[in-house]
Amino acid sequence: MYDFFEDSYRVLKLSHLLLIGGLGMLMVGIFLAYVFDAHLNLPTLVGAHGMTILGPTAIKLGYVMRLIAYNRIRLAAQEHGVSH
Numbered sequence: 490m491y492d493f494f495e496d497s498y499r500v501l502k503l504s505h506l507l508l509i510g511g512l513g514m515l516m517v518g519i520f521l522a523y524v525f526d527a528h529l530n531l532p533t534l535v536g537a538h539g540m541t542i543l544g545p546t547a548i549k550l551g552y553v554m555r556l557i558a559y560n561r562i563r564l565a566a567q568e569h570g571v572s573h
Contacts, residue, residue, distance in 0.1 A: 497565070501558035507551030515544030 494500055518540025526534060 497558045497561040500554055501562075504551045504554035504558060507547045507554065511544045511547030511549075511551055513544070514540045514547060518542075518544055 518537050521529065521537035522534065522541055526537075529537065
């Protein structure tokens with residue numbers, strides 16, 4: 490499992506997925522929880538409110554992973570004498 494995170498470009502792709510997925514979860518959660526709240530049953534409404542919490546969490550994780558990946562790529566480029 491830890492080998493997955495050794496490749497900086499793979500981590501960068503995963504971070505982009507988390508950023509996009511988190512934004513999607515947040516927007517759907519807001520839309521369901523605050524626009525269609527009167528038309529939803531209680532478990533669906535609780536799930537929609539949960540999405541408004543989990544969406545920003547995924548965005549934050551994706552952003553931190555993105556920073557780490559770009560930092561590793563920059564450090565690797567400096568080691569090889571390539572400037573970006």
